[in-house]
Amino acid sequence: MRPHAGIRVTTLVLAGLAMTVVAWLVLRWVAAGAAVPEPGWVGAAAMLFLAAGLVVAGRQVRTVRDGIPNPAVTPLRAARTLVLGQAGALTGAVLVGWYVANVLVLLPDADVESQRGRIWPFAAHAVVAVLLSAAGMLVQRWCRLRPRDDDEDADRP
Template identity: 35%
Template sequence: MKPLKPWVLVLVAIVVGLLGVAANAFAMRSSAPTPVLPISAIGSMAVIAVVTLGLGIRVLRWRTGHRSHMLDPIFAARTLVLAHACAYAGAVLLGWHGGVIADQVPLLASRAGTPAVETALLLIAGSVVMVAIGFIVERFCRIPPEEGDDDGLSEGGRTPDTEGGLA
């Protein structure tokens, strides 16, 4: 599996942010409520982040020598996929709520402290945590380089762009 690329996550956040701006503008013209997730979504984001981090720590502990039994490679691969999903979900939520806030900027002076903006700011903070945990757990799931690699070349004769492959 290929490692996360920060520029792809930034691109996802920008595209979804533009959609958030458009959705908020449409909601304001329609006199609909601001399109942000409820405050309870922060709890769901926290559960996802903690579970991802917990599974990643389990893989890291095995990698660092706590090997009473063999680690299931499917478990490590699923943990890596969960880390990627956590990072992408964080980027989507960051973009959406960032776009909503960006569209609300002209109105913030007249109605500062609106609950929707405060909730969006909290969700942005949670999104940044999710992206960070995605990168951290991905790092935990890296396979160390083989001991026989003296020249640092991979099987195809190319130099690896990371210190080791991913699970």
């Protein structure tokens, strides 16, 4: 039986692109000339906090996977860390799509100084969302078990 490969980068790209298209359409249809609300910096701080928490939890699992015992890291906790990493990666990808859609809605008016100033917070949030997604993918990689030598022998006829 082949183990599950986990979340792939192509899945993240497709999720981000789908969210960009859907959000852009909704923002163009619903907003229709209304001002797009600016993102608060609390959102960016929360995404950074989540990414840092994922990396810390993933690092603990990686050290146990590499042979350094830690009684606090149980198999259940490792599995939960893996799932949180995958959820963080997908959430980050979808948030990138949302913030990029907001940038695209504001882009036609980028020649106006006030609108140009509104684009930068959305772009900054998109970058932070990419970091959240990258942290999730890193944690997924750290939680992956390495194949054992006896597994390779069992696969041979």
